[in-house]
Structure formats: C-alpha cells, structure tokens
Amino acid sequence: METSRLAQATGALFGLLGVIAGSLTAHPIRPYLESVGQVANYELANSFLLFHGLALLAVASLYPTRPAKALRLSALFLALGSLLFCGTLYLKAWLPLGPLGVLTPTGGLLLMLGWLSLLAGAFARPSVAK
Numbered sequence: 001m002e003t004s005r006l007a008q009a010t011g012a013l014f015g016l017l018g019v020i021a022g023s024l025t026a027h028p029i030r031p032y033l034e035s036v037g038q039v040a041n042y043e044l045a046n047s048f049l050l051f052h053g054l055a056l057l058a059v060a061s062l063y064p065t066r067p068a069k070a071l072r073l074s075a076l077f078l079a080l081g082s083l084l085f086c087g088t089l090y091l092k093a094w095l096p097l098g099p100l101g102v103l104t105p106t107g108g109l110l111l112m113l114g115w116l117s118l119l120a121g122a123f124a125r126p127s128v129a130k
Contacts, residue, residue, distance in 0.1 A: 014053030070121025
C-alpha cells in the first residue's frame with residue numbers, strides 16, 4: 001500500500017479508536033478509571049489519539065505537493081509515536097507496566113519527531129510524491 005493511503009487509513013483508524021475510547025471513558029469504564037486514578041491518563045490518550053489521527057490525515061493530503069521523504073518520516077513517526085504513547089497510557093489503566101512504562105516517553109519523542117519531520121518538509125523543495 002502506498003504511504004499516503006496508509007497514512008490516511010491509519011489516521012482514520014486512530015480517529016475511530018479515539019472516539020470509541022472516549023465514549024467508553026464517558027460512560028461504562030469511568031467508575032473503574034476513577035477508582036484507580038487513571039481518568040486523566042485515559043483522557044490524555046484519547047485526545048492525543050484523535051489529534052494525531054487528524055495529523056496523519058493532513059500528512060496524507062499533502063502528498064501531491066510536498067517532499068515524499070519528509071512526509072513518509074512524519075507519517076511513520078506520528079503513527080508509531082501514537083501507538084506507543086497512547087497505547088501505554090491506555091494499558092497503564094488496566095495493568096502495571098513496570099519497566100515497559102518507558103515506552104510512554106519514547107512514544108512522545110516519536111510524536112515530536114513526526115512534527116519536526118513535517119516542519120522540515122514545509123521548507124524542503126516541493127516535489128510530486130510517489
């Protein structure tokens with residue numbers, strides 16, 4: 001699958017999952033999240049998943065006019081960063097992660113690299129992406 005379509009599909013999937021997780025947070029699992037003190041983490045994961053899903057859709061829409069390498073890197077970093085950052089925040093609500101908790105800031109770093117790649121692509125010479 002070409003990168004622009006993969007970025008679009010991933011962004012749409014993250015949007016769907018963010019809405020599902022948000023509706024679960026608002027209703028059926030909220031009492032549990034409150035009892036374990038994880039409401040803030042869960043809501044942060046929801047918003048980050050939604051925002052970065054939209055960012056992936058924006059990256060996909062830029063493919064016809066911006067440098068392909070910067071967009072590929074941005075899509076990769078945003079997708080992996082969202083999976084690690086949001087995924088570990090969601091998991092922390094249900095089970096102790098122990099040393100795997102380091103994946104949360106690693107995901108945050110990947111998200112920053114995704115935005116940095118997108119910024120770099122804004123200043124690179126325009127080209128037709130393949």
